[in-house]
Amino acid sequence: MNNKKKILIGVVVVLFLVAIDVMKFSSRYKIDINNKSDKTANNLELRYKVNGSIQSISELEPKKLWEYKVNTSELKSEDQILLTYKDSKGNYYEHYLVGYLEKGYRGKVNVVINKIDDYGKLEMKIE
Numbered sequence: 001m002n003n004k005k006k007i008l009i010g011v012v013v014v015l016f017l018v019a020i021d022v023m024k025f026s027s028r029y030k031i032d033i034n035n036k037s038d039k040t041a042n043n044l045e046l047r048y049k050v051n052g053s054i055q056s057i058s059e060l061e062p063k064k065l066w067e068y069k070v071n072t073s074e075l076k077s078e079d080q081i082l083l084t085y086k087d088s089k090g091n092y093y094e095h096y097l098v099g100y101l102e103k104g105y106r107g108k109v110n111v112v113i114n115k116i117d118d119y120g121k122l123e124m125k126i127e
Contacts, residue, residue, distance in 0.1 A: 027073035029081065029098060030108040033057070033066045039116040042085075046070075046097075049080035060113075075103040083111060087120040097126060 035041050044057040046068060060066050070081065081098035097109045115123040 027071060027104045028106055029070040029072055029101070031068045031070060031081070031097060031111070032109070033060060033083070033111040033113065035060045035062055035064050035066075035113045037113050037116045038062050041113055041116060041122060042120060045084045047082050047084060048075075048101075049082055050077065051075070051079055054081070072101060072103060072105045075101065078102055081109070085120070085122065087117075089119050091119075091121070093121070095124065095126060 031046060033044070039062060041060040042058070044060065046054045046057070048054060054070055055068055057066060079101045080096060081101060082094045083097055084092065084094045086092050095111075097111065098107070110127040112125045112127070113122050114125060117123075
C-alpha cells in the first residue's frame with residue numbers, strides 16, 4: 001500500500017472515532033438546580049420514572065447551583081426524569097423535569113428553587 005492510501009485510511013478511522021465520541025457526548029440531558037432560597041434543600045433525588053435512581057443530592061445550600069449530566073445513551077426504554085424529595089412531615093413530592101425521554105435524547109432543564117417552607121416543601125420553577 002502506498003503512503004497516500006495509508007494516510008487516507010488513517011484519516012477515515014480518526015474521523016469515525018471522533019464521530020462516535022461526539023454522538024456519545026451529545027447524548028446527555030443537562031440538569032441544573034439553582035437554590036435561590038435562603039434555606040438548604042435536603043434529600044433531593046434525581047431519578048428515572050421507570051429505571052430508578054440517577055443521583056442523590058443530600059443537601060443543596062442556599063444560593064448554590066448543582067449541575068448534572070444524564071447520559072441518555074444508556075437508556076433501555078422510554079422514560080422520564082423526576083426530581084423527588086420528602087418534607088419533614090414525611091410527605092413525598094415528585095416533579096417531572098423531562099416528560100418524555102428516549103435513548104440518545106439530549107437537552108437542558110433548569111430548576112430554580114425560589115422558596116423552602118419551614119417543613120422543607122419546595123416552591124420551584126422548572127424551565
